[in-house]
Amino acid sequence: MTSTNVEEMDNEATELRALAGLRVVVTGGTSGLGLALVRALRASGAEVAFVARTRERVIAVAEETGAIGIVADVADKDDIHRIALQVGASVGASGAIDLLVNNASSLGPVPLRPLGDTDCEDLEAALAANLLGPFRLTKALLGPLAAAARESAPSVVLNVSSDAATSAYAEWGAYGASKAALAHLSAIWSLELAGERVRVLSLDPGDMDTPLHELALPGSDRASLKRPVDAARALLRAVIAARGEVRS
Amino acid sequence: MSPRGTIHPDAAGAALVAASTPTQRPRDARLLAMDGTGSMSIVPRREWTSLVRSGDVVVANDAATLPASLVSHHLRTGARVEVRLAARRTLEPTDLVFDAVLFGEGDHRTRTEERAGPPSMRAGDLLALEGSPLVFTVIETLEHPRFVRISFEGAHGVFWSELARLGRPVQYAHVPEALALWDVWTVIAGPAVAFEPPSAGFVLDWAGLAAIRARGASFATLTHAAGLSSTGDPALDARLPLDEAYRIPLRTTRLVLDARARGGRVIAIGTTVVRALEHAASSLRDASTRRGALADVADQRIGRDSALRVVEVIVSGTHEPGTSHRELLRAFAPDALLAEVDARLAEERFRTHEFGDSVWIESGARLGSGSARDLGDASVTPRTA
Ligand SMILES: NC(=O)c1ccc[n+]([C@@H]2O[C@H](COP(=O)([O-])OP(=O)(O)OC[C@H]3O[C@@H](n4cnc5c(N)ncnc54)[C@H](OP(=O)(O)O)[C@@H]3O)[C@@H](O)[C@H]2O)c1
Numbered sequence: 001m002t003s004t005n006v007e008e009m010d011n012e013a014t015e016l017r018a019l020a021g022l023r024v025v026v027t028g029g030t031s032g033l034g035l036a037l038v039r040a041l042r043a044s045g046a047e048v049a050f051v052a053r054t055r056e057r058v059i060a061v062a063e064e065t066g067a068i069g070i071v072a073d074v075a076d077k078d079d080i081h082r083i084a085l086q087v088g089a090s091v092g093a094s095g096a097i098d099l100l101v102n103n104a105s106s107l108g109p110v111p112l113r114p115l116g117d118t119d120c121e122d123l124e125a126a127l128a129a130n131l132l133g134p135f136r137l138t139k140a141l142l143g144p145l146a147a148a149a150r151e152s153a154p155s156v157v158l159n160v161s162s163d164a165a166t167s168a169y170a171e172w173g174a175y176g177a178s179k180a181a182l183a184h185l186s187a188i189w190s191l192e193l194a195g196e197r198v199r200v201l202s203l204d205p206g207d208m209d210t211p212l213h214e215l216a217l218p219g220s221d222r223a224s225l226k227r228p229v230d231a232a233r234a235l236l237r238a239v240i241a242a243r244g245e246v247r248s
Numbered sequence: 249m250s251p252r253g254t255i256h257p258d259a260a261g262a263a264l265v266a267a268s269t270p271t272q273r274p275r276d277a278r279l280l281a282m283d284g285t286g287s288m289s290i291v292p293r294r295e296w297t298s299l300v301r302s303g304d305v306v307v308a309n310d311a312a313t314l315p316a317s318l319v320s321h322h323l324r325t326g327a328r329v330e331v332r333l334a335a336r337r338t339l340e341p342t343d344l345v346f347d348a349v350l351f352g353e354g355d356h357r358t359r360t361e362e363r364a365g366p367p368s369m370r371a372g373d374l375l376a377l378e379g380s381p382l383v384f385t386v387i388e389t390l391e392h393p394r395f396v397r398i399s400f401e402g403a404h405g406v407f408w409s410e411l412a413r414l415g416r417p418v419q420y421a422h423v424p425e426a427l428a429l430w431d432v433w434t435v436i437a438g439p440a441v442a443f444e445p446p447s448a449g450f451v452l453d454w455a456g457l458a459a460i461r462a463r464g465a466s467f468a469t470l471t472h473a474a475g476l477s478s479t480g481d482p483a484l485d486a487r488l489p490l491d492e493a494y495r496i497p498l499r500t501t502r503l504v505l506d507a508r509a510r511g512g513r514v515i516a517i518g519t520t521v522v523r524a525l526e527h528a529a530s531s532l533r534d535a536s537t538r539r540g541a542l543a544d545v546a547d548q549r550i551g552r553d554s555a556l557r558v559v560e561v562i563v564s565g566t567h568e569p570g571t572s573h574r575e576l577l578r579a580f581a582p583d584a585l586l587a588e589v590d591a592r593l594a595e596e597r598f599r600t601h602e603f604g605d606s607v608w609i610e611s612g613a614r615l616g617s618g619s620a621r622d623l624g625d626a627s628v629t630p631r632t633a
Contacts, residue, residue, distance in 0.1 A: 069405075081428070081429035081430055081433065082412035082413065082429075083412075084433075085315070085408065085429065086409060088438055088439050089404075089408040089440040093340075093341050094541075142454070143436035144310075147310065150467075
């Protein structure tokens with residue numbers, strides 16, 4: 001490892017030190033951005049529980065990072081309280097959660113296609129994963145999120161958005177519509193939860209070199225894409241800023 | 249909550265009606281409020297926060313309810329057994345030693361009073377959760393053929409994921425439809441520790457919490473592992489409530505003392521909050537000067553002869569006389585007044601059980617005066633522990 005790298009890591013560690021001890025839940029924690037978030041949070045000393053569907057990957061990431069792995073599908077209504085129960089028996093056992101990152105996401109049908117060729121069921125599935133899942137999980141964890149905010153600094157719900165939420169791209173209908181709805185939901189929730197000191201952020205991580213990106217736009221120039229680790233760091237800086245902002 | 253399928257008719261034949269639909273906040277839910285002088289009024293329950301005053305602190309139990317009913321097999325005999333986790337000594341997710349009530353064949357649609365018993369249990373017997381690698385070991389029987397202490401020896405992560413996958417909320421015959429976890433979790437639920445819902449908390453919603461703040465009152469939580477409220481067996485029911493672990497966050501301790509010092513009222517949402525706060529009464533002041541939460545196990549019974557030292561108002565479900573929840577109300581008001589409440593509830597056909605209507609009872613003059621001395625000034629009230 002070169003000395004520059006060590007320095008870079010030192011800076012990063014200092015910068016993200018404010019995350020030490022936070023109680024965090026991340027969905028989609030086994031790949032791409034979510035995995036980078038789990039690693040960065042753990043390295044900063046946060047207590048983390050993460051969710052994904054593929055058991056083997058969940059076990060591997062839990063072993064690697066020491067985070068609590070939860071095998072579940074955020075698009076499945078029945079799984080939401082199963083997640084919340086396991087959170088309430090691990091990082092949320094004290095009754096407080098400082099940060100929820102709704103990151104898991106579905107592209108909708110791939111290869112991407114025009115809305116006219118999108119089955120209703122595919123749109124429903126995209127909404128279930130990208131809109132209803134974050135809505136339900138936020139609701140199920142709202143008690144501990146509000147409790148954390150009462151007891152110390154504001155807590156944060158970070159909904160991972162996309163530029164497809166604000167710009168209309170042909171063939172991105174299911175994904176774009178669901179991300180636009182999530183962004184609007186975040187904006188309204190942010191107003192409503194201000195009194196509880198729960199901040200709701202909707203942030204676009206930018207184009208990243210991840211399996212999801214490869215699925216959507218196969219053969220892209222990977223060198224032109226952000227590394228998930230850099231995107232994760234930027235999002236966590238925003239979380240730290242949001243926690244500092246509204247001290248009463 | 250009084251989960252028996254029975255209703256209690258008064259002399260005139262009027263009766264409480266069992267609420268049989270799992271709706272936490274029915275639009276037409278009502279609340280009967282009685283102040284310290286015995287004066288009663290009935291309001292739509294969604295307006296309950298209008299009874300809160302500036303300076304009050306509203307305290308609720310944030311426990312999330314476990315899916316504590318587990319269909320299992322008793323490996324020595326092959327018999328099918330419903331295991332109802334009933335109590336635990338701590339709130340720790342790694343503590344997997346439970347007291348459990350066992351039932352034989354059948355499910356919640358049969359009244360607990362009529363459920364078959366389990367095969368006879370011995371220490372060392374194994375109870376295997378159906379469709380799962382999760383196996384409990386019977387450590388001992390607890391002086392009753394249906395009541396055992398069991399433990400799970402494996403990794404606690406496995407326990408919690410299997411419980412999440414296969415457990416079901418404990419439920420009773422008055423609600424026939426199968427309950428989901430979201431039916432029994434209050435909106436503030438967090439720590440996974442209750443064996444039955446702290447159902448008085450069903451009155452809470454986020455608009456209500458904002459209304460409490462707007463009235464100049466505060467909202468605070470504690471965590472109390474509400475145990476089973478009924479077993480259907482008279483000998484076991486006589487042992488309720490079981491010991492229940494609780495934790496009171498520092499912020500809550502301070503808000504409670506603060507309210508008492510400034511003449512505000514401590515309003516408990518539910519019997520579990522009363523039990524925890526009153527159990528902790530002598531320790532509150534001491535705890536308020538230390539870091540961290542106050543954690544202990546509530547093992548007392550609260551009834552007619554109990555002097556309340558912390559809580560002045562209780563919001564609770566409607567309960568039939570004789571149940572442990574109804575007994576606790578006797579600490580808040582004299583029997584003669586409670587009899588009037590019972591009569592009025594029956595006359596107005598209030599709904600009972602966990603999804604039913606509610607009462608708000610102010611203890612008024614019965615609350616001990618000299619609050620600061622009452623709440624654990626060691627020179628006045630010697631600590632026993
Ligand atoms: N990559 C980009 O260029 C880009 C650009 C803008 C926004 N984003 C957003 O960034 C976030 C992360 O994307 P990514 O590129 O990192 O994706 P990714 O590499 O495909 O990773 C997705 C993660 O989510 C999990 N997951 C997917 N569906 C799930 C479900 N229903 N329930 C639970 N877990 C689920 C996956 O594991 P399992 O499959 O095992 O469940 C995996 O851990 C998404 O919200 C995405 O919309 C990405």
